Amino acid sequence: MFSAASRCWLRVGRCRLIVGGSGLSSTHHHSRMISDVMGWQQLQTKNIPLFFGHQLHMQRWQSSTSHRSNHKETVRISFNDCRNVGDVLKLVMKHNIDKLPPSTTAATWNSISRLIFKDQRFHHKRLELEQQIRTLLQHTTDSLSRCRQKELAIITLSIAKIVRSIREAHERGRVNFYHQAFGKVLQESSANPNQGMSHALAKATDANLPRFDARQLSNTAYAYALLGYDPKIDGKSLLGGIAKKSIDCIHQFNEQDLAIMIWSYAKLKVDNPRLFQSVGDAVASKRDLIEFAPQNLANIVWAYAANSILHPNLFLKIGDAVASKHDLSAFKPQDFANIVWAYATTNVQHAGLFQNVGDSIAAMDDLRSFKPQDFANIVWAYATNKTKYHGLFQTVGDSIVAMDDLRSFKPQDFANIVWAYATNNLQHLNLFRKVGDTIASSDGSKVFTTQALANIVWAYAKLDVKHPSLFKKIGKSIGALDDLSSFNSQELANIAWSFSVADIDVPIAFNDVFLRALVVKQNEFNVKGLRQLYKWHVWQIEKSNTGLPESIRERCEQARR
Secondary structure (H helix, E strand, O other), X not given: OOOHHHOOOOEEOOOOOOOEOXXXXXXXXXXXXXXXXXXXXXXXXXXXXXXXXXXXXXXXXXXXXXXXXXXXXXXXXXXXXXXXXXXXXXXXXXXXXXXXXXXXXXXXXXXXXXXXXXXXXXXXXXXXXXXXXXXXXXXXHHHHHHOOHHHXXXXXXXXXXXXXXXXXXXXXXXXXXXXXXXXXXXXXXXOOEOHHHHHHHHHHHHHHHHHOOHHHXXXXXXXXXXXXXXXXXXXXXXXXXXXXXXXXXXXXXOHHHHHHHHHHHHHHOOOOHHHHHHHHHHHHOOOOOOOOOHHHHHHHHHHHHHOOOOOHHHHHHHHHHHHOOOOOOOOOHHHHHHHHHHHHHOOOOOHHXXXXXXXXXXXXXXXXXXXXXXXXXXXXXXXXXXXXOHHHHHHHHHHHHOOOOOOOOOHHHHHHHHHHHHHOOOOOHHHHHHHHHHHHOOOOOOEEOHHHHHHHHHHHHHOOOOOHHHHHHHHHHHHOOOOOOOOOHHHHHHHXXXXXXXXXXXXXXXXXXXXXHHHHOHHHOOHHHHHHHHHHHHXXXXXXXXXXOHHHHHHHHHHHO
């Protein structure tokens, strides 16, 4: 994308929407949930953590297996004293694995899924460990036909957690001995699970779906959300079958099951309007939402927004519930972020909700528990919702400025934050200086989308915040590109207008490549964009630089009249 001489400048990626993301952060695990939002988008999405409650439910089930009386279960093993994955495997391999009953097999995978997160003491040889894992996997596959629905759900979710743990370890660069060994057996690639194993589990699940209860249905849907795919059985979607069964027994779902189910479908981007309608109706019809944990409320509205599904009664019910709470201390930063992001994304107005959330955040003495994406999504949501809340924006800005550095912020976080302040016409000079200094001194290792670049310079120009080094850095980065086809017409107009308003001359940014891009997209500019380009043209002429090509200049002059 860059010439050798330009590698010190910012990297520019392909155009992506500012609000993408998963809405869920991959760094939250164990007791927290959400977008690679934004995707959303956020559902950034980035983002995938373990639902609180599932682990406890599985631990209790595991403990009960060692006390279950069943004449067919000739081998009973208790994993309560196992401190790491190695202990689990050694304990299992001491027995004749062919005689392990399904309940013990499920408990084995459950124990591994819990312990693989922890620091390990490695007492295995690699080849020996891989062979033990393959033996366990083969036994599991062979015994699926004997598994009951509870055991199938536990095995599927446990393996999904292990795969999730492996992926997260690779993302963080903290891959241990067991991650490597399990990854080699359970995955065909970093993105795809072992197909033979996955198909066998899915086929056994499909055959037993009529007997699945609400918890088992939600556990299984969640497992496939962690794995990141929807299995097909004889050409039919397994998630489609789960949705159909869930709709039929929706009255059996508790608050957490409803949240997990709908979040899983949104995460997988599985389009099932009947399920979303059924879940929405079930929640909206409740007398109150007192029993819903804040995370459940957040995950439900996030799911609808991430899949662009409207359910006015549901959003009104949840909005009223949040707005009426006198104390929001039980809400975590990501809960706040996901909720307001969802309402802004779906363009659902609820003044009481935004006021109560804003009051709660603004009153906090310490926002160190907020992650960069939380800050970005919150202020973006308030600006998108056209809600000016000075106290909230001041508190967020002060908190970011107080941080030692902003290395943990992604380019999209910067863009969302400064865009939100500019859109609401709220100045925070120290915040803008710190963000500008960080971008200007960056080494080019982070990828800025075209929209991020355009929105950043637009925000500084809109609020008349002077930061020459930031503009020069971005200008040189744009000038180093051989092709600007990834920029849309509005982004090109915003960039040109911003440099002219800031009066920072970076000739390399507006070279022949930039001019050609204007000509190619000349029929795509609206009246506002043409007026922005005309202002830039006049400024360029004043600087004795090349202005607009004649064909587009005439259109700009007409738009100006």
